Amino acid sequence: MTSVRHVLVPIDLSDGSRAALASASVLARAFSARLTALYVSPRGVHDQGALEDELRSFVASFVAPAAGEPVPVVVEARAGDAADEILACGRERGADLIVLGMHSRRPVGRWFLGSVTEDVARRADCAVLAVPWGLDTPSLLRVVCAVDLSVSSAETLAHAAAAAHALRARLIVLHAVDGPHGFEPWTLSGMTEAEARRALCERERARLTELVAPYVRRGLSVELRVEEGDPRPIIERSLHGGVDMAVLGVRPSGRLDRFFYGSTVAHVLTAGVCPVLLVGHRQAVPDSTEEASVSAPEHVV
Numbered sequence: 350m351t352s353v354r355h356v357l358v359p360i361d362l363s364d365g366s367r368a369a370l371a372s373a374s375v376l377a378r379a380f381s382a383r384l385t386a387l388y389v390s391p392r393g394v395h396d397q398g399a400l401e402d403e404l405r406s407f408v409a410s411f412v413a414p415a416a417g418e419p420v421p422v423v424v425e426a427r428a429g430d431a432a433d434e435i436l437a438c439g440r441e442r443g444a445d446l447i448v449l450g451m452h453s454r455r456p457v458g459r460w461f462l463g464s465v466t467e468d469v470a471r472r473a474d475c476a477v478l479a480v481p482w483g484l485d486t487p488s489l490l491r492v493v494c495a496v497d498l499s500v501s502s503a504e505t506l507a508h509a510a511a512a513a514h515a516l517r518a519r520l521i522v523l524h525a526v527d528g529p530h531g532f533e534p535w536t537l538s539g540m541t542e543a544e545a546r547r548a549l550c551e552r553e554r555a556r557l558t559e560l561v562a563p564y565v566r567r568g569l570s571v572e573l574r575v576e577e578g579d580p581r582p583i584i585e586r587s588l589h590g591g592v593d594m595a596v597l598g599v600r601p602s603g604r605l606d607r608f609f610y611g612s613t614v615a616h617v618l619t620a621g622v623c624p625v626l627l628v629g630h631r632q633a634v635p636d637s638t639e640e641a642s643v644s645a646p647e648h649v650v
Contacts (some may be wrong), residue, residue, distance in 0.1 A: 369450035481621035505598035525580035
């Protein structure tokens with residue numbers, strides 16, 4: 350998502366598509382990117398022309414009111430397996446971002462990541478934005494990027510910085526410090542546990558400051574948050590504070606190559622508080638010092 354030229358948003362002719370269309374429209378307009386709305390039928394499309402007319406009418410009824418100024422949309426209909434066709438369309442059209450809606454289920458206020466959304470996010474070659482059903486049009490004034498300071502954090506941050514820059518949003522970079530632990534060297538250094546915790550947080554803040562420095566030098570509004578404890582509640586608490594988008598790195602794990610179940614990402618998605626940008630770490634890590642990594646059109650409003 351560091352250079353968004355084409356946004357793909359799958360739709361299913363339900364009200365649940367509205368939030369995804371709204372978010373996709375906002376991002377397409379900010380990046381001056383093309384927008385494609387894709388409908389996948391599990392059966393053959395008997396009257397392609399009639400279906401595409403219906404889809405255009407549906408898209409127009411949601412995109413224009415949600416996004417304000419209309420965004421030109423290409424509408425496409427395909428038949429086949431939903432995840433396979435979404436991924437194929439994304440590859441063929443060179444999508445840089447796929448925006449997928451999540452659907453609600455009982456009890457009220459809980460969300461689940463549908464099998465299609467999970468499958469696409471797990472296999473996509475580009476970033477995926479998961480949007481909870483029922484959200485209002487995003488203002489996108491605050492973007493939270495949670496990083497663990499591993500080697501893949503540079504890629505996660507590059508995507509978050511690009512989004513924040515294009516949308517003129519404030520970027521909040523969050524890092525949870527889990528430790529120190531009793532088996533670590535601080536126990537032999539003569540430091541108290543409180544002193545060790547303070548030193549560890551200071552060290553991690555210094556690393557985080559170095560990571561975001563190229564973006565700060567270019568004028569991006571960045572706030573650093575270093576908190577101690579379990580990352581899951583720290584991230585969830587930050588998102589409940591009125592955030593418009595979360596950016597999280599995900600990587601394959603386990604025998605089934607699953608991203609989500611039992612992970613911090615799963616809990617953030619389940620909360621359904623805001624759209625979540627999922628950055629898969631099978632992609633090459635961009636150079637965070639490159640000017641292009643946060644470039645955006647000058648006329649972004």
